[in-house]
Amino acid sequence: xxxxxxxxxxxxxxxxxxxxxxxxxxxxxxxxxxxxxxxxxxxxxxxxxxxxxxxxxxxxxxxxxxxxxxxxxxxxxxxxxxxxxxxxxxxxxxxxxxxxxxxxxxxxxxx
Numbered sequence: 001x002x003x004x005x006x007x008x009x010x011x012x013x014x015x016x017x018x019x020x021x022x023x024x025x026x027x028x029x030x031x032x033x034x035x036x037x038x039x040x041x042x043x044x045x046x047x048x049x050x051x052x053x054x055x056x057x058x059x060x061x062x063x064x065x066x067x068x069x070x071x072x073x074x075x076x077x078x079x080x081x082x083x084x085x086x087x088x089x090x091x092x093x094x095x096x097x098x099x100x101x102x103x104x105x106x107x108x109x110x111x
Contacts, residue, residue, distance in 0.1 A: 014071035015087075015110035016040050017100055023058040028078035034058065035080055041107030043070060046083040052095050067098045067110050 022037035032053040038046050048068065052061075069085040076082075088095035100108075 012071075013069055015067055016043060016070045017065055017067055017104050017106060017108040017110065018046070018070075018084075019106050020061050020064050020066060021045070023061045025058075026078070026080065028080070030078075033077075034061065036061070036086065038066065038068065038084065038086075039106050040068075040070060040084075041105060043107050046070060047081065048084045048086050049077045049080055049082045050086045050088075050095075052086075052088065052097065055094050055096065064097070065099050065103060065106075067100070 018038040018040040020036050021039050024035040026033040026035045026049060029049060029051075031051050033049050033051045034053060034056075036048045036050055038048060040046055046068075067087045069087065070083075072085055074081050074083050087098045089098065
């Protein structure tokens with residue numbers, strides 16, 4: 001388990017639902033990854049790099065809803081600027097994306 005945080009710490013993390021609207025290969029990444037473009041509704045469009053190539057094809061990701069942290073500072077990865085962190089459960093070397101059980105409005109909060 002990681003360090004214990006307070007409830008106030010947790011409330012600073014902005015978790016939102018978004019829909020992947022574009023998926024591109026990311027050959028410059030150190031580990032195999034995709035470049036994702038994600039629609040977060042009223043929050044707008046954000047980009048993210050995700051190391052999820054072992055379980056997901058580009059076609060399987062397109063129009064899929066995901067959950068992401070949207071209030072991290074931007075992070076430069078090779079020549080790509082990642083603006084959010086897509087969440088997934090780590091299972092060995094695979095990452096299984098977290099997503100709502102049924103479709104919800106893009107930008108919906110996760111609590």
